Amino acid sequence: MKTVADFNAAISRRQFFRKNGTGLGAASLATLLPGTLSGLANSTVPATVKKVAPKARRVIYLSMLGAPSQLDLFDYKPKLKDRFAEDLSGYLKEQGQRLTGMTSGQAKFPLAPSVFKFKQHGKSGAWISELLPHTAKMADDIAIIKSMNTEAINHEPANQLCYTGTQQNGKPSLGSWLAYGLGSQNEDLPNFVVLHAQHTGPGNVQAISSRLWGSGFLPGKFAGVAFRPKGDPVLYLRDAPGIDRDLRRNMLDSLNTLNQKSYDSVGDPEIQTRMQQYEMAFRMQASVPELSDLSSESEQIHKMYGPQSKTPGSFASSCILARRMMERGVQFVQIFHRGWDQHGNLPANIKPQCDDIDQPCWALVQDLKQRGLLEDTLVIWGGEFGRTVYSQGQLSETNYGRDHHPRAFSMWMAGGGVKGGQVYGETDDFGYNITADPVHISDLHTTILHQLGIDHHKLTFKYQGLDQKLTGVNPTRVISEILG
Numbered sequence: 001m002k003t004v005a006d007f008n009a010a011i012s013r014r015q016f017f018r019k020n021g022t023g024l025g026a027a028s029l030a031t032l033l034p035g036t037l038s039g040l041a042n043s044t045v046p047a048t049v050k051k052v053a054p055k056a057r058r059v060i061y062l063s064m065l066g067a068p069s070q071l072d073l074f075d076y077k078p079k080l081k082d083r084f085a086e087d088l089s090g091y092l093k094e095q096g097q098r099l100t101g102m103t104s105g106q107a108k109f110p111l112a113p114s115v116f117k118f119k120q121h122g123k124s125g126a127w128i129s130e131l132l133p134h135t136a137k138m139a140d141d142i143a144i145i146k147s148m149n150t151e152a153i154n155h156e157p158a159n160q161l162c163y164t165g166t167q168q169n170g171k172p173s174l175g176s177w178l179a180y181g182l183g184s185q186n187e188d189l190p191n192f193v194v195l196h197a198q199h200t201g202p203g204n205v206q207a208i209s210s211r212l213w214g215s216g217f218l219p220g221k222f223a224g225v226a227f228r229p230k231g232d233p234v235l236y237l238r239d240a241p242g243i244d245r246d247l248r249r250n251m252l253d254s255l256n257t258l259n260q261k262s263y264d265s266v267g268d269p270e271i272q273t274r275m276q277q278y279e280m281a282f283r284m285q286a287s288v289p290e291l292s293d294l295s296s297e298s299e300q301i302h303k304m305y306g307p308q309s310k311t312p313g314s315f316a317s318s319c320i321l322a323r324r325m326m327e328r329g330v331q332f333v334q335i336f337h338r339g340w341d342q343h344g345n346l347p348a349n350i351k352p353q354c355d356d357i358d359q360p361c362w363a364l365v366q367d368l369k370q371r372g373l374l375e376d377t378l379v380i381w382g383g384e385f386g387r388t389v390y391s392q393g394q395l396s397e398t399n400y401g402r403d404h405h406p407r408a409f410s411m412w413m414a415g416g417g418v419k420g421g422q423v424y425g426e427t428d429d430f431g432y433n434i435t436a437d438p439v440h441i442s443d444l445h446t447t448i449l450h451q452l453g454i455d456h457h458k459l460t461f462k463y464q465g466l467d468q469k470l471t472g473v474n475p476t477r478v479i480s481e482i483l484g
Helices: 004-009 013-022 078-083 089-095 133-137 155-164 174-182 245-266 269-292 299-305 315-327 346-370 441-451
Strands: 058-064 118-121 126-129 142-149 192-197 225-227 332-337 377-382 386-391 402-405 409-414 422-424 434-436 460-463 466-469
Touching: 058 174, 058 315, 058 346, 118 133, 133 346, 142 434, 142 441, 174 192, 174 332, 174 441, 192 315, 245 269, 269 315, 299 315, 299 346, 315 332, 315 346, 332 346, 346 377, 377 441, 386 409
Parallel strands: 058 332, 058 377, 142 422, 192 225, 192 332
Antiparallel strands: 118 126, 142 409, 377 409, 386 402, 460 466
C-alpha cells in the first residue's frame, strides 16, 4: 500500500523537467520579494520578446460585449434609406452568407437603414452617430477602424477569439499574455485587472466566463484579477476582527514555509502560484482600498465623467478606476460592458447603452491626455463582431433588430502611438463586405503587442510540445497605417 510520501514523490514527467530545467529550488520565493530587493523578480519574462522600442506601456481595453451595431454608430450608409425594406434574400445567397439559427428561418431579409442621424467630425471628417456626441468631440484623438472582421458568428467563440486569440478553450487571454511578456511594474497590485461595469440597457445580456481573462496554460499568476462592481472589490479583503497585520504576516510566513516544503517534495508549479497569490492578496489588503476609494477625486473629474461617476460599478466609475490603475503601474485593465446584443428593438435598446459609455469614454481619453498618460497608454474600444444590415424579425420605419455579422464591424483605438483623427478601412454599400484595408482580430492583437514593444513571433510558451502564441500560426500584420 502506497503512503502519502510515496504519492508526493511520484512527480509527473512535466513537473520533473520544469523543476530541473528552471532551477527554481533556491530561488522559488524570489518572485515574492519587491523588485528592488530581488533581481529575479521578473525572471519569468521571456528575454527575447522585445523587438522595437515600445510606444505604449499599458493598455485599457473597453469591451462592448454583445456586439455594437456599426451601422448605427460609425459605418454611415445614407443611400440605404432609399432601399428601405428591400429583400436581400438573393444578395445573401450570392454572398454565401452564413446565417445564425435566429434568422435562418426568416422568409425575407428586409434591409433596415439606421434611424439615427450622422454628422462628420474632426479633421478626418469621420461620420459618427448622434448616439455618441461625446465620442464625436474626440474624433481627432481616435482612429476608427471600419474594416474589422472575424470568423466566429456566435458570441462565445467570437469572444474567445477576440480575447484569447483562438476559438478553442484553454488558451491564455490577451491580458495574461501581456502580463507574462512584460513582467510587473507594481508589487502591490495585479498586473492584469478586470472590471465588470453595470449596464442600463434592457437588451440581451450574454453570459461570460473567466476564460476571457484566464491564464490558460500559462502559470496561474498571470490570470486577470476580477474586481467586483459593488462592495469590497475583492472578497475577504479585510482581516477578520482580532487579526492585525503583524499576525496576518506571521500566519502567511508560516503557510509559505509549509507550501515550500510541499513544493520541494512534489515540484508542482501550482504550489508556487498559490504562494504568490497569497503574497499578492496580503499586499492588496493595503493597496486596493486606497485605489478603489474615488472620494479623493475632484468634483471636476466626476463632472467630466458624467452623472454615474459616483455610482459604484457603473461604466463611468470603472473608467476612473482604470485611470487610477494606470497611474499606479497596472499594465492591462479590461472593462466589460454587456447588453449590446440587440436582436430586436434596437433603436430603443441601444440608446441607454450608448448613454452608459459615451461620456466616460471621452472623459477617460481626455483625462489620460491631461495627465500626460495618453501617449503611452493604448485605449481600445469595440465588440466581438458586428450586426447585419437586414432586420431580424419585424421591420418598421422606427424599429428593427439586427443579427450577428462577422464580416465587417467597427472599433476605435487611441493613444499609445496610434495616430488620431483618421478613419481606416471601407465597406460596401450595404456595410456587408470589406472593400478596402481589412483588419482581422489577430491583426489587432499583433498591433497591440507591437505597440508594447513585443514581437508576436517571439512571445511564446512551450505547451503540448508546441511553441504556443497569442496570434497562432496564420499570417498577421501590424496595422502600421494607423500608427504615428
